[in-house]
Amino acid sequence: MGEVLVLVLRSRRFMIGAVLFLAVLCFGVIGPQLTDRNPFQMAGGLFNPPSEKNILGTDNLGRDVFTQLMYGTGTSLLIGFVAGVVATGIGVTIGAVAGFKGGFVDELLMGITNVLITIPAIVVLILLSIAIKSRSATVMGVIIGITSWPWTARAVRAQTSSLKTREHVDLARISGYTTIELIVKEILPYMFSYIFMAFILQFSAGITNEATLSMLGLGPYQTVSLGVMLHWALLWEAVRTGAWWAFLPPVLFLAVASFSLMLINAGLDEVFNPRLRKS
Amino acid sequence: MKSKFARYLLQKFIWYLVAFFLAVSLNFFLPRLIPGNPVKVLVSQMATGGVQSDALARIYDNYMREFGLDQPMHIQFLRYFANLFRGDLGTSFMLYPGKVSNLIREALPWTVALQIPTILIGWIIGNVLGAACAYKGGRFDAIAFTSALAVSNIPYYCLAIILLYALAVHNPVFPVGGGYSFGSYPELSLSFLLDALHHYTLPFVSMIVVAIGGQAIGMREMALYELTTDYVHYSKALGLSDKKVIRYVFRNAMLPQITGLAISFGTMMGGALVTETVFSYPGIGSLLFTAIRQTDYPLIQGCTLIITVAVLLANFLVDIAYGFIDPRIRAAQLGER
C-alpha cells in the first residue's frame, strides 16, 4: 500500500487535481462559515459591477455574487458528493450481487441495468425532479445518484464475475465463508481502486448533472448552487447585458471542480492501470 | 449464418422495444406522482393570469378529458399509449390550444441539425486525435491528453456561455442567439442559409470541442491497450511496417469506440439541451426550458419522450452497425465462440 501511495503522490496529474479540488472544497465549505452575509440578501443595486463592497458585484436582484458563489460551491459539492455515494453504492451492490450470483439473478439485474443505460438519464432526472416538488440539496443528490449508477454496476459486475473464478474465492468457500463474506472479503478488496475511481467520476458527474438540471430550472429549493446561479444569469439575460461577474465565476468554479476531479481520476488511473503509462 | 444474424436483429429489436415501453411508462407515471390534481393547479395558475372563468371551466373540462384523470390508472395508461401511436402528444398548457406534437415538429429539425453533425464530426476527429496520442506518446500525448481531459469535463454549456460572452457580447462577431435573424423567415434561400449558418457557428463550436475531447480520451485508452496485444508484437516480428500495424491497431481500437458513439447520444443530451437555451436556439432544449418554467406538463412529457425515442433509435442503429462490423462481436453475440 505504501508503494502505491508514493506512486500516486508522484503523479503530477493527481497532485494538481488534488490541490485544485482542495482549494474549491475549502472555498465552498469553510467560506460560508466565515461570512455573515446571506446569499439571498439585497446587498446593493441590480447588476452592480464588482466593487469594494461586492467583490464580484451583484446579481439581478442586487444580491452579493461572491457570497452566492461560496454557498453555491458548497451546495454543488454536497450534491455531487451525495450523488457519488449513492450512485457508487447502488452500482457496486447491484454489480457485485449480479456478478457473483450469476444465473437468473444476474440476468434480471443486468437486464434492468441495460435498459436504464439506454434510456437517457437526463430524461429520468427531469421527470423525477418534476415529480418531487420540494427538492433539498440532499434529495437532489439522491435523485442524481439513483439515475447514474448503471455504468458502475455493469463494470463492477464484469469484474466480479471474473474475480469470482479466482481460486482464493473457492478456497474461502470451502473454508466455510458465507456469500456476503466472500464478496466483501475476497472480491471487493480487489476492486477497491476501481470503486474509488468510479466514485470520483460519479462525484464529478453529480456536480455537472446538478448544474444541468438547475439551469433547466429544476434545481434545489431555496438554496443557491452553481447551477442555480447560472439559471438566474440565463433567465435574467446576464450574458447579453454583459454582466460577466454574474456568470463567469460559477462557470469557472464548475469547470475547475469537475476538471480537478478528472485529473485526480486520471492520476489514479496511471498508477492502478500501469499499462497506460508509457515507458 | 444469415438466419442467425436475423435472429440477432430481432433480439435487439425486442430489447429496444422493452426499453421503449419502460421509458414511456416512466414518462407516464413519474409526473403522476405529483400530489394533487395537476389540472386544478394549472387552471388556478391561469386564473391568476386573468383568464375568464367560463373559459377556465372549458379548459378544465378539456384537460380532465384529455388526461382522463377521472378514469382509473390503467385506463389512463392505455389511453396514453393509444394517443401516442396516433402521434397525439396532447395539448400544451402554455400555448393552449396548441398541440404538443406541432411544437415539437417545429423544434426538432433544429436540434437534429445541431446535434448529429456535432456528434459525428466530433467522433471522427476525436478518434484520430486519440489514436495519435496513443501512438506518438511523449510530449504530444501529455499536452493533447490533458487538454482533452480539460475540455471534455467542463459541461458543454460552460464553454457555450464563455464563447457567447466573448464572441457575441464582448466582441460582437456572432449573433447573440436564435436560429436565424429576427425578421427573416425559414425558407430555402441562400441568404437564409448563410444567416442560419452564422447563428449555427457558436453552438456548434462549443459542443464539438467537448465532443472531440471525450472521444479522444476513449480512443487513446483503447489504442494504448491494442498496442500491447500479442498480434501487434507478432506482426512486427514478421517485419510488417509500422504503417500496417497502426492500421490494425486503429481499426480494432475503433470498434469499441462505436459503442462510444452510442453512449454520446445519451450523455450529450443534457448538456446539449442547455446549450440550446444558452443560445436561445429554437430546438427541443429551448422548448423544454420554457415548458419547465411554465410547468407545462404535456409539453415537458412530449420533449422527454422525443429525446428518449431519439436516443433509443440511435443506440439501436449503432448496435446493428456494430454487429455488422466486428466479427468477434457478432460471433460472441451469436454464441458461436
Added chain:
Amino acid sequence: MKNLLEAQNLKAYYRLVGGTQIKAVDGVTLELRPNEVLGIAGESGCGKSTLAAVVSLTHNPPLNVVDGQVTANGFDLLTLPKEEARREIKGKYISVVPQGAMNALNPTTRIQSFAIDMLREHHPEMTKQEAINLARARLQELSLPERVLTSYPHELSGGMRQRTVIVLSTLLNPRVLIADEPTSALDVSSQKAVIRLLMTLLDEQIISSIAFITHELPLLRQVADRIAIMYAGKLVEVGTMEEIIFQPQHPYTRALMGSMLVPERQVRERRVEGIPGVPPDLKDPPAGCRFHPRCAQRIDWCTQEEPPSKTVGDRTIWCWLMH
C-alpha cells in the same frame, strides 16, 4: 557450412524503475547450425525466452541488450538499423512462433488478409491474388485445410490456430524459425500435430533450422538434434540430444532429467527427487557458479569463481567438476 545465427557473449537485462537490473541473459554464446533443431531448455525465469526475443529482434524496453553480438546472414543484428532489419531479416531470414501464439493473430481480420499484408510487405510487386495463391499452395503442401484462409482466428481451434501461425511465419521461407513454447497451451494430440508440421517444414527445406524453446525435455527428446540447458541467465551444458538426455553431466542437467515425470516404468520404480531450493534472484545472482547454492556436489571453487567452459566433441559444459 556457416552457422545461421550466432550469439556471442550476449547480455540482456531488464531495467526496472529505480535503476535495478534483472540479468535475464548474462553472457550467452550459442550458435544455430544449418539443418538442425536446437532445443533451448530450462525452468521459468532462466532466460530462455529473453534469449529468443533478442535473437529474433523482438525485444522491447525495458529489456535492453547491454553487451555482446548477434550475427546472422552476414549482418550484425544488434547494430543493424531498424528499418533494414525489418526489410532484410524479420520474417524473411529469421521468423518466430511466439509464446502463446493463441492471440498472435489479429482477431478482426481473416487469415488471408494477414497473409497478403505479410507477403506484400516484403514483395511489393506481388498482387493480392498472387499472395493468396501462394498461401493456398503452401497450405496444400502442408496438408492443412484451405478454408483456414477465409476464416477468422476465433473460428479455428487452438491447435489449428497454432499451426496457422506457423504457416504464416514461414511463408517467406525463412532460414531460421524461433519457436518459443509453441505447444505449451495445447493438448498432447495437438502438440504432436504441431511438431509434425515443424518437421515437415524442415524436410521440405522450407526452413533450414529451428530454435525450439521449451521447459519440456521429453519433447526435445523427440525433436531436437542438439540441446542447450540454461540456468539463471547462463548456459550450463550444451550437447547433442543423446548426450543431454541420456548422459547428462552437469549436476543441474542431471537433476533436471531426474525430475522428469514420464509414464514409463523407470519413473515408478525409483523415487524421483526434485532439486532443493529455488533459482536465484537475477537482480543479485550468487557469485561463482549460479547453481552452487542448490548443488549437492559443489566444491569450494564453485562459490568463488565462475566456471569456464570445457568442450569435448559436441558437448560443452560450464562446471568446475569437469576441470
Added chain:
Amino acid sequence: MVLANALNNSKKQRQPLLQVENLTKVFGSGKHEVVAVEDVSFEIYPGEIISLLGESGSGKTTTARMILRLSQPTRGRILFNGRDIQTMKGIDYWRQVQAIFQDPFSSFNSFYSVHSFLSKAFRLKGNHVSKAQQRALMEESMEKVGLNAEELLFKRPHELSGGQRQRLMIARALLISPELLIADEPTSMIDASSRVGILNMLMELSRDLGMSIMFITHDIGLAYYTSDRLLIMNKGRIVERGPSVEVVENPTNEYTRRLLADVPTLSKKWAL
C-alpha cells in the same frame, strides 16, 4: 508400491470413502446445452491415491468441483462415508474433504498475509482453538511442508515463490487434515525441479495420515508416478479405469492408447 497392491487386495472388504454415482453436469440450456460430465461413477477408498486424468474440456475439473460442493450436479449423487453430501452441513463436509488448486497465484488473496491465509482453516474447526494454539499449529504444519514459519508467517503472497505458495496450500490442508484431498493440477504451474518435491510430500502425507488423494490432472507422467489407480476421462465420460501400471502399459481403450502414443517419453522416439 507394495502399499498400492495391498490396498487393491483389501479394497473389496473396505467401505469406500467417497462414492460418485451417475454424476452428470449440464451447462446452459436448450440449444446451448453442453454436457460437461456424463454419467460418471467411481469410488475412492480410504488411504488411496487416484488420478482423474483427462485433457482440457474432458470434464475432470467440473467433476472435482462437484465433489467439492462448489458446483451442483445436474443428475446423480455423491456419497461420503455412505451419506449423500447434499444432506451434510457445508462446514462438516469441508472439514473432511479439502482441496489444493492449480494456480498458486490466484489461490492467494493478495490483501492478506500468510498468517491470515492459514488462520482461515480454523473456521472449520469451530472456535475452540485458542490463538496461541493456532499459532503453534500453523508453525508445525509449515515445518512439515519444509517452510520456515518464523520467516514467512507475516509475509504477503507476492513475496513468495510459486513453490512456496503451493507448499502453503498443503500446510493449510494439513491444518484441516481432511480424509480426502482433491488436488486439482497442483503442480502444473510449477517448475519441474520443485514439482517432484511437492508430489513426494503429498504422497508421504497420504501414507502417514491415511489421507486419500485424488489428483485432477492432464499430466500422465504425474498420474502414473503418484497414483494407485487411474480414471481416464474423455468428453465427459470415464473411458478407462484400473491400476496405474495396467492402464499405462496395457491400455484397452482407443482414446487411452492414442493419448499414451502422443505423450512424449524418453525411451521411444516418435515416428513422425
